[in-house]
Amino acid sequence: MSPERFIKIKEVLNRRQPDLTVITDNVHKPRNLSAIVRTCDAVGVPYVHSADPDGGYGTYHGTAKGSHSWVKVHLYEGVESPIKTLQAEGFKVYAATFTDRAVDYRELDYTQPCAILMGAEKFGVSDTAAELADEHIMIPMMGMVESFNVSVAAAIILSEAQRQRVDAGLYNESRMDADEYQATLFEWAQPKIAQYCKERHLEYPPLTEEGDIENPSEWYQSVRVIRDQVREKRQAVKAVISEAEARYEPID
Numbered sequence: 001m002s003p004e005r006f007i008k009i010k011e012v013l014n015r016r017q018p019d020l021t022v023i024t025d026n027v028h029k030p031r032n033l034s035a036i037v038r039t040c041d042a043v044g045v046p047y048v049h050s051a052d053p054d055g056g057y058g059t060y061h062g063t064a065k066g067s068h069s070w071v072k073v074h075l076y077e078g079v080e081s082p083i084k085t086l087q088a089e090g091f092k093v094y095a096a097t098f099t100d101r102a103v104d105y106r107e108l109d110y111t112q113p114c115a116i117l118m119g120a121e122k123f124g125v126s127d128t129a130a131e132l133a134d135e136h137i138m139i140p141m142m143g144m145v146e147s148f149n150v151s152v153a154a155a156i157i158l159s160e161a162q163r164q165r166v167d168a169g170l171y172n173e174s175r176m177d178a179d180e181y182q183a184t185l186f187e188w189a190q191p192k193i194a195q196y197c198k199e200r201h202l203e204y205p206p207l208t209e210e211g212d213i214e215n216p217s218e219w220y221q222s223v224r225v226i227r228d229q230v231r232e233k234r235q236a237v238k239a240v241i242s243e244a245e246a247r248y249e250p251i252d
Contacts, residue, residue, distance in 0.1 A: 001189055009211070010185065014173065014174040016176055018046060020044070020045050020165070021045055021114075022048050023050075024050045025051055025052070025120060026123075027050070028120065032151045036118070036150070037071045039155040040158070041071050047072050048073045048074070049073075049115070051078060052076070052078065080128060092112060092135065093117050094114055094116055094136075094137050095133035096116065096117065096119065096137055097125040097136050097137075099136050104140060105160060108137060110161035111165055116157050116158065116161070121149075124147075137157065139157070182204075
């Protein structure tokens with residue numbers, strides 16, 4: 001980890017907008033999903049909530065170019081769950097859909113906690129999602145086609161959200177929860193060790209000012225001790241099971 005790289009990571013984290021997000025309602029083409037994720041990273045959106053992507057969520061690496069490493073994607077069965085969950089947390093849900101109640105997307109306030117709801121490639125926002133949404137928004141069209149590609153539309157709307165938030169000074173200082181900030185900082189700076197800790201339910205070790213593991217030899221030794229303790233417990237359990245099996249004959 002170079003000092004320059006660690007500084008860049010902290011600068012990006014400091015601009016993340018925890019109260020701006022995107023919900024995708026059955027958007028299933030990997031290229032579109034990945035393009036939306038890439039735009040979210042560019043605008044500072046830390047999470048995408050993906051409901052019912054056909055065949056699950058997969059990134060198209062030629063489009064995402066690694067941005068899926070910086071934006072967390074939460075998967076849901078049914079679009080009602082992410083909408084209601086976010087609304088309960090104080091988010092307004094803006095559904096991009098052409099209805100009688102839709103307003104120009106530039107008329108709404110994106111500086112408040114809000115989620116941009118984007119619909120499926122062919123059918124758009126579902127009736128269920130549209131009914132649950134707080135507001136409907138539209139991008140005025142001047143040509144023969146009825147709408148932009150879903151990933152392009154998301155980029156246009158998110159660019160307006162970014163403009164409003166820049167004007168409001170919301171990118172000037174970190175707005176993330178302190179614990180989440182530290183955890184994310186570690187995961188971005190030390191992704192392999194973070195994965196190792198997750199798999200073994202270990203706490204992340206502290207980092208130096210340069211983004212390296214603090215006292216790495218001591219930490220690795222403590223991990224070895226924990227590993228040996230776990231191995232001993234497993235062996236003890238196996239011994240108890242073997243002894244119990246030897247005492248009792250199986251019933252035919």
